[in-house]
Amino acid sequence: MAESASKPAGDIAPGRGRVYDSITQTIGDTPLVRLQRLPQLRGVKAEILAKLEFFNPIASVKDRIGVAMVDAMEAAGALDADTVMVEPTSGNTGIALAFVAAARGYRLILVMPESMSVERRKMLALLGAELVLTPAQLGMKGAVAKAEELVRDLPKAVMPQQFKNKANPA
Numbered sequence: 001m002a003e004s005a006s007k008p009a010g011d012i013a014p015g016r017g018r019v020y021d022s023i024t025q026t027i028g029d030t031p032l033v034r035l036q037r038l039p040q041l042r043g044v045k046a047e048i049l050a051k052l053e054f055f056n057p058i059a060s061v062k063d064r065i066g067v068a069m070v071d072a073m074e075a076a077g078a079l080d081a082d083t084v085m086v087e088p089t090s091g092n093t094g095i096a097l098a099f100v101a102a103a104r105g106y107r108l109i110l111v112m113p114e115s116m117s118v119e120r121r122k123m124l125a126l127l128g129a130e131l132v133l134t135p136a137q138l139g140m141k142g143a144v145a146k147a148e149e150l151v152r153d154l155p156k157a158v159m160p161q162q163f164k165n166k167a168n169p170a
Contacts, residue, residue, distance in 0.1 A: 027063045030055040066096025068167040069160040084157045086150045088143035093162045098127035111147040
């Protein structure tokens with residue numbers, strides 16, 4: 001028997017009927033769904049909830065990290081129209097940063113090993129990020145070193161530092 005559709009608990013249907021000023025405001029507040037049949041099917045007494053992070057604009061929990069790091073840099077006065085963000089990345093955090101940078105009009109250079117997939121590179125380029133590829137055999141250490149070099153050499157360059165940033169709870 002199919003579960004019947006019902007209203008969420010409380011008076012508010014999250015995300016519905018709201019108008020946002022920016023796509024980045026839609027990040028987070030993703031729904032929890034009670035998986036009622038799974039415990040029954042397994043014969044266990046449990047409440048299992050699924051967090052639907054794919055409801056974020058880029059369909060990833062990393063969306064939260066990207067916007068949190070940019071928000072923190074904005075609050076600290078580290079970003080303005082002339083600032084260039086430079087970040088080493090191998091994946092979804094780079095995509096999230098590219099998404100937020102595009103939405104807020106910041107220039108972003110992402111540094112990654114050349115072994116990263118062509119699809120990932122295309123996604124980043126479509127989001128407006130500039131890509132700098134480093135030799136695959138150097139791995140992420142090579143990407144980090146190149147990103148640090150770019151920050152030293154470019155005027156008004158900053159690095160969100162996903163690996164050290166307190167706004168990234170990873």
